[in-house]
Amino acid sequence: MKKLLIAIAMLFSTTAAYAEQTKILIASSYPAMSTFNYQAEFIAKKVYMLTEGDVNMEIKPSGALVPAFQVLDATASGAVGGAWTQSYYWVGKDKTLGLFNSPLGGPYGMDGMDFLGWMFHGGGLSLYEEFYQKVLKLDVVPFPVMPTQNQPLGWFHRPIKDLADLKNFKCRQTGINVELYARMGMQTIGMPGGEILAAGQKGVINCAEFVGGVEDEKLGFPTIWKYYYLNSLHEHSNTGDLLINGKVWRSLTKQQQESIKSAAYESYLWYLTWVQAENGLALERMVRDHGVKIMQTPPDILEAELRTIDEMFAEESAKNKWFKRVLASQRHHASKVVPYKNRAFTPYNYAADYYWKGNGPHAIKPK
Numbered sequence: 001m002k003k004l005l006i007a008i009a010m011l012f013s014t015t016a017a018y019a020e021q022t023k024i025l026i027a028s029s030y031p032a033m034s035t036f037n038y039q040a041e042f043i044a045k046k047v048y049m050l051t052e053g054d055v056n057m058e059i060k061p062s063g064a065l066v067p068a069f070q071v072l073d074a075t076a077s078g079a080v081g082g083a084w085t086q087s088y089y090w091v092g093k094d095k096t097l098g099l100f101n102s103p104l105g106g107p108y109g110m111d112g113m114d115f116l117g118w119m120f121h122g123g124g125l126s127l128y129e130e131f132y133q134k135v136l137k138l139d140v141v142p143f144p145v146m147p148t149q150n151q152p153l154g155w156f157h158r159p160i161k162d163l164a165d166l167k168n169f170k171c172r173q174t175g176i177n178v179e180l181y182a183r184m185g186m187q188t189i190g191m192p193g194g195e196i197l198a199a200g201q202k203g204v205i206n207c208a209e210f211v212g213g214v215e216d217e218k219l220g221f222p223t224i225w226k227y228y229y230l231n232s233l234h235e236h237s238n239t240g241d242l243l244i245n246g247k248v249w250r251s252l253t254k255q256q257q258e259s260i261k262s263a264a265y266e267s268y269l270w271y272l273t274w275v276q277a278e279n280g281l282a283l284e285r286m287v288r289d290h291g292v293k294i295m296q297t298p299p300d301i302l303e304a305e306l307r308t309i310d311e312m313f314a315e316e317s318a319k320n321k322w323f324k325r326v327l328a329s330q331r332h333h334a335s336k337v338v339p340y341k342n343r344a345f346t347p348y349n350y351a352a353d354y355y356w357k358g359n360g361p362h363a364i365k366p367k
Contacts, residue, residue: 020054021054021055021056022054022056022248022252022256023057023058023081024055024056024057024244025058025080025081026040026057026058026060026080026081026082026083026084027060027062027064027065027066027071027074027075027080027082027083027084027085028040028061028068028083028085029062029068029069029083029084029085029089029193030062030084030193030194031061031062031194031219033219034061034193034215034218034219035218035275035278036084036146036211036215036240037061038271039145039146039271040059040145040242041059042267042271043057043242043260043263043264043267044056044059046259046262046263046266047256047259047260047263050259050262050263051255051256055252055256055259057081057082057260059084062193062194063194065079066080067192068085068089068192068193068194069089069192071084071085071243072089072138072140072243075140075243075245076138076139076140076245078245078248080245081244081245082243082244082245082248083241083242083243084240084241084242084243085240085241085243086146086175086239086241087100087101087142087241088100088101088103088175088176089175091175093136094131094135094320094322095316095323096135096320096322096323096326097131098175099323099327099330100131100144100241101144101146101239101241102151102175102235102237102238103115103330104176104180104234104235104309104312104313105233105236105305105306105309106233106236106237106338107309107327107330107331107334108331108335108338109236109342110237110333110334110337111149111150111237112147112148112236112238112239114237114333114334114338114341115237115239116147116239116268117333117337118330118333119144121333122329122330122333124144124329124330124333125144127325128144129141129142131326132243135322139245139246140243140244140246141244141245142243143241143242143243143260143261143264144240144241144268145242145264145267145268146239146240147238147239147268147271147272148211148212148238148239148272148275149238149272149276150232150235150236151209151211151212151232151234151235152228152229152231152232153209153229153232153234153297153301154171154208154210154228154229154232155207155208155222155227155228155229156169156207156225156227156229156295157207157224157226158227159227159295160295160297160298160301162298162300163185163298163300163301164185166181166184166185166301167187169186169187169206169207170186170187170205170206170207171186171187171188171189171205171208171209172188172189172190172191172196172199172200172205172207172210173186173189173190173209174190174192174209177209177234178190179312180305180309180312181234184304184305184308189204193219194219196208196210196219197219197220197224200224200225201224207225208221208225209232211238212279213275213278213280213283214278216282217282222289222290223290226290226293227293228286228292228294229296229297230294230295230297231296231297232297232302232305233302233305233306233309234305234309
């Protein structure tokens with residue numbers, strides 16, 4: 001009888017432990033092969049460990065729960081527990097969303113670290129949360145994630161002659177970039193990353209911008225396009241979003257909330273330090289195995305990007321008070337860091353060219 005009572009007690013304690021576990025389904029905007037999802041999985045594993053299994057975040061690729069561009073509304077409504085995505089996908093709701101990750105031009109020349117500085121030390125996080133919750137009135141808690149830094153101009157089916165030549169390209173863009181490049185003369189089409197390869201194979205588009213390096217390689221772009229333009233200023237400080245449904249967030253203990261926050265921020269360091277080397281290796285493979293040609297973006301395109309970005313910012317600021325407020329905050333932070341770094345930091349290419357370019361002592365020689 002005593003053994004039976006012990007067994008029953010163990011059964012109820014195990015059942016209670018499972019009953020107390022909080023499962024959070026996270027809908028990603030990225031396909032299963034995307035390295036962005038690697039970072040999401042890193043966060044999920046870390047949260048599971050920090051909460052001793054009490055919080056289990058399950059990351060689902062785009063389309064598994066909801067389509068890629070519907071993850072925000074699904075999270076806000078509670079249809080899913082969270083989203084792994086980018087806020088600039090929904091600039092149709094309000095263009096201010098395009099300032100909270102991957103903002104055009106940095107903005108004001110900020111790179112990825114400068115932008116994070118604004119987020120963590122320049123008031124960005126509070127504006128980010130306030131905008132989602134009080135302006136859009138969406139019950140979500142946002143966290144900045146997915147640091148990929150500067151993104152390439154993209155993949156093209158032939159070389160680009162100059163700015164005027166952009167009118168001859170029909171290119172996949174997304175978010176606010178659809179408008180940016182349309183203003184610069186390009187024919188633009190918005191679509192999720194997982195649909196790009198098929199659209200290129202069918203001839204719906206003849207060029208595309210996505211992320212760069214290993215991410216572009218995994219999606220198969222070098223198999224159909226051979227001209228890869230790395231230099232651009234459209235996404236000079238690329239980041240993304242982890243969104244948690246507000247009701248789910250409030251159901252968590254303070255310790256569990258801090259576990260998610262800590263895991264999200266630790267993932268920044270883990271992913272950023274991992275992806276840089278992976279991008280370099282991917283570039284080598286794409287050149288060697290697929291005959292990809294690394295191209296220099298024509299200077300008039302880079303100059304036009306900045307001019308067009310300024311025009312877009314001025315127009316939106318004149319009619320959107322929140323856009324103007326967030327942009328002013330970013331400009332204030334940029335005014336402190338960008339001029340200083342421009343003077344104090346030795347340009348990266350000085351040492352890089354000495355060691356690795358042409359006849360440099362460590363240059364990689366063609367085989």
